[in-house]
Amino acid sequence: MEPAGLTLKLLLVGDSAVGKSSLLRRFTDGAFEPRLKPTVGVDFKVKKMVLEGRAVQLAVWDTAGQERFRTLTPSYYRGAQGVVLVYDVTRKDTFTGLQGWLNELEMYNSNTVKMLVGNKTDKPDREVERKEGLQFARKHSLLFIETSAKTQEGVQHAFEELVIKILQTPSLWDKSTEKQGVQLMESSAQQDEGLCGAFCPLT
Numbered sequence: 752m753e754p755a756g757l758t759l760k761l762l763l764v765g766d767s768a769v770g771k772s773s774l775l776r777r778f779t780d781g782a783f784e785p786r787l788k789p790t791v792g793v794d795f796k797v798k799k800m801v802l803e804g805r806a807v808q809l810a811v812w813d814t815a816g817q818e819r820f821r822t823l824t825p826s827y828y829r830g831a832q833g834v835v836l837v838y839d840v841t842r843k844d845t846f847t848g849l850q851g852w853l854n855e856l857e858m859y860n861s862n863t864v865k866m867l868v869g870n871k872t873d874k875p876d877r878e879v880e881r882k883e884g885l886q887f888a889r890k891h892s893l894l895f896i897e898t899s900a901k902t903q904e905g906v907q908h909a910f911e912e913l914v915i916k917i918l919q920t921p922s923l924w925d926k927s928t929e930k931q932g933v934q935l936m937e938s939s940a941q942q943d944e945g946l947c948g949a950f951c952p953l954t
């Protein structure tokens with residue numbers, strides 16, 4: 752029998768309306784919705800990929816950026832191997848807010864690979880230059896990429912780079928084998944946190 756593939760838990764965080772749900776939608780469904788409603792609580796999608804010859808199932812948790820849902824977020828950090836930290840290149844406030852997200856990450860789960868994503872590069876009214884994003888990423892040891900969920904530029908790359916880095920860091924996932932037996936549902940829904948904490952086998 753084929754050995755079970757890896758399931759990795761990824762988390763999308765960042766201020767409201769930076770495009771977290773749109774990036775996830777683009778990545779999992781290849782689509783873009785110009786008038787997406789804000790996420791309520793948390794959403795969840797699964798995507799299977801083969802990377803570096805390895806079958807991986809990604810469980811991607813999309814958190815709400817709105818302040819009123821922020822108290823929900825800490826429990827979702829648990830068991831994540833990768834975090835996509837998103838800002839909007841046309842809104843400086845979402846860039847200056849990154850330090851707060853990093854502090855929260857450090858507090859709840861410091862053992863993750865982090866990818867900084869500057870989204871909405873298709874828009875003309877840029878407030879954050881690429882080199883500022885790059886500098887911030889270097890300073891905090893984050894992977895970095897700019898994307899547009901609208902045109903799809905960089906989106907696939909962002910997730911792939913993050914997963915490759917996680918695969919290159921076995922200490923993040925090989926200790927979690929005790930979670931075997933937990934099954935993932937192939938669905939997108941507002942979920943409770945108990946569905947799949949960190950690492951689940953492909954069935």
Ligand SMILES: Nc1nc2c(ncn2[C@@H]2O[C@H](COP(=O)(O)OP(=O)(O)OP(=O)(O)O)[C@@H](O)[C@H]2O)c(=O)[nH]1
Binds near residue numbers: 765768774791874
């Ligand atoms: N032009 C452009 N618009 C985008 C892009 N990504 C997202 N948007 C739009 O920005 C708005 C907010 O996007 P969402 O994906 O809902 O943002 P979010 O970060 O998930 O927001 P919360 O759920 O409130 O945390 C929507 O109207 C999207 O259509 C992009 O790359 N380019």
